[in-house]
Amino acid sequence: MATPLTLPGICWPLQASTGHLAMTTQHITGHFRAGAGLDAIVLCDVQPAGKFRNGAARHWCRTHQCYWGTRADVDGLQATRQLRCRQHASPMGYVLYPELFDTSQFHAITVRQAATGLLQLRARADAGGALLSRDVPALAIDCRTLPGLFHPDIVQLNITPPAAHAFAAALQAGVPLGCSDCARCGHPHLDLGDFALAPHRRHTCGHCGHDATHSPGAIVSTPLWRLREYARRAPARIAQCF
Ligand SMILES: [Zn+2]
Ligand SMILES: [Zn+2]
Ligand SMILES: [Zn+2]
Structure with a gap:
């Protein structure tokens, strides 16, 4: 090969x-x-x-x-x-060569999954106000300009099609959502497939394989939830995250 x-x-x-x-x-x-x-x-x-x-x-x-x-x-x-x-x-x-999106350079940001399955990113540049418009299968959020949101060794948060689909489905179904960090490595946990619609307490880490992190309550965990919570605290910057 x-x-x-x-x-x-x-x-x-x-x-x-x-x-x-x-x-x-x-x-x-x-x-x-x-x-x-x-x-x-x-x-x-x-x-x-x-x-x-x-x-x-x-x-x-x-x-x-x-x-x-x-x-x-x-x-x-x-x-x-x-x-x-x-x-x-x-x-x-x-x-x-995915879009690496730096939220600190834009405002009025919206990220959502369109009916086509593509991720729709819209944003206004802080400098000049130009409209950024992308319809892509996956994109990356630059975490280096979001200090404190995730473990400091994390440089980017990928929004993949399965993660976007699972998050949209969990929001629509109204299941309890959260973001559980691994007790061993500190990375945020992502539930997919059946786990993304069935809240549970014990999570297996996708970064290190540690399988005994317990969230305080039964949740479906995704780092996109934390990004959404961040957006709620900074609505002028991120107007919509799913
Ligand atoms: Zn889990
Ligand atoms: Zn392998
Ligand atoms: Zn871990």
């Missing part, structure tokens, strides 16, 4: 019950056929994540949102000499 490329980008698993939106880097590494699509092969990003119940060492793949360390995984490592998770060959959604 060709050498993988490392580029500014956003990627997401097509099927997952957790997600990873809060990034410590703008780059992703993998094989991409175009500027955006649903067929990227992205390299695993595997971190130690405690132990399985039987005592075996456990790892977490941030890219594909699954644990590594079963007997089959260990056999695969011995055969290929590559530490990769069982989803390593699964196609992923992706956008290369």
Whole structure:
């Protein structure tokens, strides 16, 4: 296979019950056929994540949102000499060179998911008042100009199609929402799929794989909720966040 490329980008698993939106880097590494699509092969990003119940060492793949360390995984490592998770060959959604949106440079910002499924971003530039208008599958919010909102090592918050869809559906269904930070790494937790409509207390971290963070009450957790709460406190800047 060709050498993988490392580029500014956003990627997401097509099927997952957790997600990873809060990034410590703008780059992703993998094989991409175009500027955006649903067929990227992205390299695993595997971190130690405690132990399985039987005592075996456990790892977490941030890219594909699954644990590594079963007997089959260990056999695969011995055969290929590559530490990769069982989803390593699964196609992923992706956008290369995404819009990196700095909220501190704009006002009257609205972000919502249109009926087409695209994210609709509208904003007025503080300097000159020009209208910024983007209709994109995914975009990134620059967190370096939002100090205190998320863990300080987070540079950008990706708004992926599954995260946008889950948040819009949870808001419409009226389920209790919140944003639970991981007790181990401090990154915000994202529920997807069935978990995005069924409030629960125990959350598995998409960043480090820690699976014993309990929120005070049963919630559906998403970092987009915290962004929405921020918007409520600064309505002149962000007029609407979903
Ligand atoms: Zn993986
Ligand atoms: Zn959860
Ligand atoms: Zn964590």
